[in-house]
Amino acid sequence: MRDVAVIGIGTSQFGKFPDRPFHTLGAEAVRKALSDAAIAPARIQVAYGSRIFLDQITAQVVLRDVGIAGIEMINVENACAGGATAVRCLWKDIATGVYDIGLAFGVESMTTSPIAGKLIAQGEDDIDAKLGSNMPVVFALMAKRLMETHGATAADFAQVSVKSHQAAALNPAAQYRKTLTVGEVLESRLIADPITLLQCCPNTDGAAAVVMCPLDMARTLGGRPVRVLASVLQSSDYFFRKRDLTSFDAGRSAAARAYEMAGLGPEDLDVVELHDAFAPEELVHYEDLGLCRPGDSVALLRSGATSLGGRVPVNPSGGLLSLGHPLSASGVRTVCDVVQQLRGEAGPRQKEGARIGLAQMLGGNVNGLEMGAAAIHIMARD
Amino acid sequence: MRDVAVIGIGTSQFGKFPDRPFHTLGAEAVRKALSDAAIAPARIQVAYGSRIFLDQITAQVVLRDVGIAGIEMINVENACAGGATAVRCLWKDIATGVYDIGLAFGVESMTTSPIAGKLIAQGEDDIDAKLGSNMPVVFALMAKRLMETHGATAADFAQVSVKSHQAAALNPAAQYRKTLTVGEVLESRLIADPITLLQCCPNTDGAAAVVMCPLDMARTLGGRPVRVLASVLQSSDYFFRKRDLTSFDAGRSAAARAYEMAGLGPEDLDVVELHDAFAPEELVHYEDLGLCRPGDSVALLRSGATSLGGRVPVNPSGGLLSLGHPLSASGVRTVCDVVQQLRGEAGPRQKEGARIGLAQMLGGNVNGLEMGAAAIHIMARD
Numbered sequence: 001m002r003d004v005a006v007i008g009i010g011t012s013q014f015g016k017f018p019d020r021p022f023h024t025l026g027a028e029a030v031r032k033a034l035s036d037a038a039i040a041p042a043r044i045q046v047a048y049g050s051r052i053f054l055d056q057i058t059a060q061v062v063l064r065d066v067g068i069a070g071i072e073m074i075n076v077e078n079a080c081a082g083g084a085t086a087v088r089c090l091w092k093d094i095a096t097g098v099y100d101i102g103l104a105f106g107v108e109s110m111t112t113s114p115i116a117g118k119l120i121a122q123g124e125d126d127i128d129a130k131l132g133s134n135m136p137v138v139f140a141l142m143a144k145r146l147m148e149t150h151g152a153t154a155a156d157f158a159q160v161s162v163k164s165h166q167a168a169a170l171n172p173a174a175q176y177r178k179t180l181t182v183g184e185v186l187e188s189r190l191i192a193d194p195i196t197l198l199q200c201c202p203n204t205d206g207a208a209a210v211v212m213c214p215l216d217m218a219r220t221l222g223g224r225p226v227r228v229l230a231s232v233l234q235s236s237d238y239f240f241r242k243r244d245l246t247s248f249d250a251g252r253s254a255a256a257r258a259y260e261m262a263g264l265g266p267e268d269l270d271v272v273e274l275h276d277a278f279a280p281e282e283l284v285h286y287e288d289l290g291l292c293r294p295g296d297s298v299a300l301l302r303s304g305a306t307s308l309g310g311r312v313p314v315n316p317s318g319g320l321l322s323l324g325h326p327l328s329a330s331g332v333r334t335v336c337d338v339v340q341q342l343r344g345e346a347g348p349r350q351k352e353g354a355r356i357g358l359a360q361m362l363g364g365n366v367n368g369l370e371m372g373a374a375a376i377h378i379m380a381r382d
Numbered sequence: 383m384r385d386v387a388v389i390g391i392g393t394s395q396f397g398k399f400p401d402r403p404f405h406t407l408g409a410e411a412v413r414k415a416l417s418d419a420a421i422a423p424a425r426i427q428v429a430y431g432s433r434i435f436l437d438q439i440t441a442q443v444v445l446r447d448v449g450i451a452g453i454e455m456i457n458v459e460n461a462c463a464g465g466a467t468a469v470r471c472l473w474k475d476i477a478t479g480v481y482d483i484g485l486a487f488g489v490e491s492m493t494t495s496p497i498a499g500k501l502i503a504q505g506e507d508d509i510d511a512k513l514g515s516n517m518p519v520v521f522a523l524m525a526k527r528l529m530e531t532h533g534a535t536a537a538d539f540a541q542v543s544v545k546s547h548q549a550a551a552l553n554p555a556a557q558y559r560k561t562l563t564v565g566e567v568l569e570s571r572l573i574a575d576p577i578t579l580l581q582c583c584p585n586t587d588g589a590a591a592v593v594m595c596p597l598d599m600a601r602t603l604g605g606r607p608v609r610v611l612a613s614v615l616q617s618s619d620y621f622f623r624k625r626d627l628t629s630f631d632a633g634r635s636a637a638a639r640a641y642e643m644a645g646l647g648p649e650d651l652d653v654v655e656l657h658d659a660f661a662p663e664e665l666v667h668y669e670d671l672g673l674c675r676p677g678d679s680v681a682l683l684r685s686g687a688t689s690l691g692g693r694v695p696v697n698p699s700g701g702l703l704s705l706g707h708p709l710s711a712s713g714v715r716t717v718c719d720v721v722q723q724l725r726g727e728a729g730p731r732q733k734e735g736a737r738i739g740l741a742q743m744l745g746g747n748v749n750g751l752e753m754g755a756a757a758i759h760i761m762a763r764d
Contacts, residue, residue, distance in 0.1 A: 060755075
């Protein structure tokens with residue numbers, strides 16, 4: 001296996017753009033990533049695209065706009081972890097020497113998708129969903145359990161959203177750039193007790209892209225390469241076998257494997273981007289990622305360690321909650337934001353001296369599965 | 383790179399099954415492939431699933447039925463070449479040593495899809511399609527050109543369908559098991575001059591799966607491994623740059639690369655399975671694959687060399703035209719059928735002494751592209 005580096009990152013604006021076809025969002029992100037890497041489109045040898053609400057061949061259509069054609073192109077889908085899956089596939093191609101330079105991107109136009117304005121579709125044959133166990137409900141159950149086992153309060157969950165919005169207010173790419181108070185979050189419309197509207201990620205249109213190559217090559221290209229220390233993707237077991245509502249087995253297992261692959265531990269992380277589709281979820285990931293000891297997630301949040309300026313800022317981008325969540329784009333976007341931190345280019349959201357970061361993305365909490373896909377990438381400043 | 387072998391194949395029945403959810407079709411094919419390989423589900427380390435009309439996480443949902451969970455699972459889409467893309471991804475993982483045993487499958491339930499009974503959807507932003515250039519029309523233009531440049535007649539195109547139905551009549555898995563005459567094909571309803579209804583592939587529900595591992599391991603497992611000599615996947619250039627309507631540049635280029643990778647030429651092939659979504663198309667592929675010299679495709683068809691019992695039978699399975707075309711399944715199914723031939727297990731459709739075979743699949747003749755994906759796998763009896 002060769003060491004792999006991220007040499008280019010690019011994201012579109014995140015928000016609601018009903019007049020922009022998906023491929024213009026994708027092309028915007030890809031063009032920025034190529035420009036950031038200072039790589040001509042003709043040097044790209046392989047491309048992975050991800051999108052859930054596809055008609056067909058998303059990658060080919062997006063890359064048509066950029067002038068890339070004739071190469072191996074593969075479209076991947078893995079629910080919210082589709083973009084992370086594209087990154088993982090590209091990493092495999094480069095680490096194993098199948099290709100030298102490639103790109104991975106994710107894109108979603110949710111305002112023009114078939115389910116615009118609705119809850120995310122559940123599986124067509126999903127008995128749990130038919131009985132009412134839709135996405136906010138699953139996370140509400142998790143939140144209720146956290147209140148019982150962890151002493152979490154409604155205000156703690158609201159604080160996750162407050163923290164997220166504080167960061168997004170400083171991020172020019174974010175969908176929502178407004179700070180909130182705990183009171184405002186708690187007073188917003190109740191969605192699934194105890195989750196209120198401002199604890200749910202919005203529907204978002206957006207795209208993100210990365211360019212990757214072997215580390216050796218990256219060093220000769222003279223940019224600011226960020227090294228990929230670990231790339232892990234796995235699915236979960238069935239939901240009905242789940243023993244603990246305050247942990248995702250797949251997320252925990254993927255994290256353990258990623259730390260082993262990277263040869264480091266959670267104490268080495270300077271910055272984390274993770275899947276905060278619903279505010280209470282962030283507390284669960286603190287423990288699954290080992291950012292604190294089991295049972296200590298509420299204390300970790302309250303300590304401010306995961307806020308901007310803290311020991312290990314979590315979602316300094318604003319996260320899914322306030323930067324926005326264009327499903328398949330998010331798993332690439334988290335990688336972009338960690339890379340930006342490791343380059344020291346995150347401006348007012350910069351974690352001082354960040355050397356090692358982790359991008360996590362989960363997806364597919366449907367169809368009787370605990371989690372269809374859990375993906376983790378650990379990266380380091382070269 | 384390690385040599386890779388196909389050690390298990392499985393297909394569901396092909397046809398119209400409005401009462402069968404897609405995952406039961408997929409699970410049927412996967413179970414058969416595992417049983418054929420004599421591999422327990424727990425030994426599968428990675429899985430690729432393909433489906434166009436997805437809700438989300440097709441692979442995870444299908445494999446839930448089979449009792450496979452917790453491993454890396456990736457869903458791929460590449461229009462009609464989605465299944466071939468799944469095979470290609472799995473081949474890469476095994477050839478490069480990322481994993482040792484994995485499975486790839488494709489599945490489509492077209493009778494329950496959002497476009498059931500309609501023409502295949504074109505891209506949402508596809509100007510050509512909006513002007514009427516839908517799938518049968520593109521192939522009708524190709525057919526008209528073949529009549530002018532190659533001396534092809536309407537009866538020749540009909541003969542492709544007659545040949546296909548002769549094979550499918552002997553294939554228990556086929557959707558249509560009825561022989562046809564040239565007259566019957568020509569007298570069927572005109573779809574896009576000169577293409578009649580019986581020269582178009584049907585809408586089909588079905589699935590296909592393969593299990594693959596390193597050749598060295600396959601030899602110790604004591605089955606009947608088939609060696610993969612070449613695996614190629616590429617996209618095309620734009621349609622408007624196409625200079626010759628009687629060739630697919632992407633198909634031709636993928637074939638040249640596959641022959642080079644396999645270290646052999648088209649004269650070495652004993653059997654071919656290819657993308658015959660519309661009958662005239664088969665003549666184009668004869669030349670793009672090098673089965674005859676440029677201009678000789680009509681003569682090759684008329685000679686009977688590509689019929690059952692001929693020098694190099696093409697689509698002895700019945701092909702998309704009469705075995706059926708469950709989009710993302712077809713690119714896995716063609717691999718299954720070539721493997722069956724190379725094992726000498728194709729019964730009355732067997733090519734005597736078949737040693738080397740080629741499975742080709744194209745997809746994504748939409749959105750201004752000549753072909754979104756062209757995939758070729760060349761295999762040999764071990």
